[in-house]
Amino acid sequence: MKKSFTNNNAPSWLESSVVFMAQGGSVARNAHLSDSDVDLYGAACEPLDVMFPNQTGYVAGFDPKIEPFQVWKTPDAYHDDVTVYSLVRFFSMLSKSATDLWTLLFLSDDFVLSSSPVFDLMKTNKMSFVTRAVVNNQTRAAKRLMFGLSERGKTNDGRKLDLYDQHGYNTKEAYHALRMLREPSDALLNGGVDLQERSAFYKQVRAGDYTLEEVTTLITTDMEMNYNLVDNNKFPESVDLVAAKKLLLSCMEQFYGNLSFLGK
Numbered sequence: 001m002k003k004s005f006t007n008n009n010a011p012s013w014l015e016s017s018v019v020f021m022a023q024g025g026s027v028a029r030n031a032h033l034s035d036s037d038v039d040l041y042g043a044a045c046e047p048l049d050v051m052f053p054n055q056t057g058y059v060a061g062f063d064p065k066i067e068p069f070q071v072w073k074t075p076d077a078y079h080d081d082v083t084v085y086s087l088v089r090f091f092s093m094l095s096k097s098a099t100d101l102w103t104l105l106f107l108s109d110d111f112v113l114s115s116s117p118v119f120d121l122m123k124t125n126k127m128s129f130v131t132r133a134v135v136n137n138q139t140r141a142a143k144r145l146m147f148g149l150s151e152r153g154k155t156n157d158g159r160k161l162d163l164y165d166q167h168g169y170n171t172k173e174a175y176h177a178l179r180m181l182r183e184p185s186d187a188l189l190n191g192g193v194d195l196q197e198r199s200a201f202y203k204q205v206r207a208g209d210y211t212l213e214e215v216t217t218l219i220t221t222d223m224e225m226n227y228n229l230v231d232n233n234k235f236p237e238s239v240d241l242v243a244a245k246k247l248l249l250s251c252m253e254q255f256y257g258n259l260s261f262l263g264k
Contacts, residue, residue, distance in 0.1 A: 017044040020119035023111040031202035040082045043090040045255040091248045095239045097133035118251045133238040135184045139226040142177040146219045167208035174215045175205045181222040
C-alpha cells in the first residue's frame with residue numbers, strides 16, 4: 001500500500017491520514033476470477049489546514065485558493081485499483097444514496113486492511129445508510145446494465161469482447177446487475193448483508209452457466225421485487241441528513257480532537 005501512495009503522486013499526508021482501507025469488488029464477494037483486478041477503497045481525513053483553512057490563518061481573497069481534497073486514485077494502468085476518498089466526500093456520497101460504497105461498511109474483518117476508531121464508529125451506524133433510495137438507485141443502475149448485456153458493438157475492451165464471443169453476452173455485467181439488485185434489498189430486509197452469501201451463484205453467472213434469457217429473467221424478477229420494496233413505507237426513504245452530519249462530525253472529532261471552533 002505504501003508503494004501505491006508514494007509512487008503515484010499522492011498527497012504527502014495521505015498515508016498517515018487514512019481512517020480505513022478495505023478490499024472491495026468481486027474479491028470481497030468471493031466472486032472473482034484469476035485475472036480479476038484488486039479493488040481497494042478507503043477514506044482519509046486531510047490536515048486541518050486543508051479541511052478548515054479559515055481556522056489556520058487562511059485569508060479568503062488574499063491567500064491562494066485552497067481546493068478541498070476529494071479523491072485520490074491510482075493510474076488506470078496500475079493493477080491494484082486504489083481509491084481513497086476524503087471522509088467528507090465519502091459521507092456525502094453515502095448520504096446521497098448514489099453509490100454502493102455503503103457495502104464497505106458490511107465487509108468482514110478479513111477484507112479490512114487497516115481500520116481505526118473512526119471506521120468502527122461508521123460501522124456501528126452502517127444501517128443508517130441503507131434506505132429505499134439506495135434500493136431504487138441500484139435497481140436503476142442494474143436495469144441499465146441489463147439492456148447493455150448483449151450490445152457487443154459498444155465496446156472495444158478486449159476482455160469484454162472475449163465474454164461476448166464466449167457466452168454471447170457480458171457475464172461480468174450480468175453479475176454486477178444481480179449483486180446491485182440483491183445486496184441493498186437483503187440489507188434492508190434483514191438488517192444487514194453477507195456479501196459472500198451468493199458467491200457460488202455469482203461465480204456461475206460469471207462462468208456463463210446461465211443463458212442470456214435466463215439471466216434477463218432473473219434480473220427482471222429481482223427488479224420487480226425491489227420496486228415493491230421501494231414502495232414499502234416500513235423502511236426509511238432516504239438518509240437522515242441531520243443524523244449523517246452529526247455522525248460525520250463525531251468521526252472528525254475522533255480523528256482531529258475537539259472541533260468546538262466550528263460552533264456546532
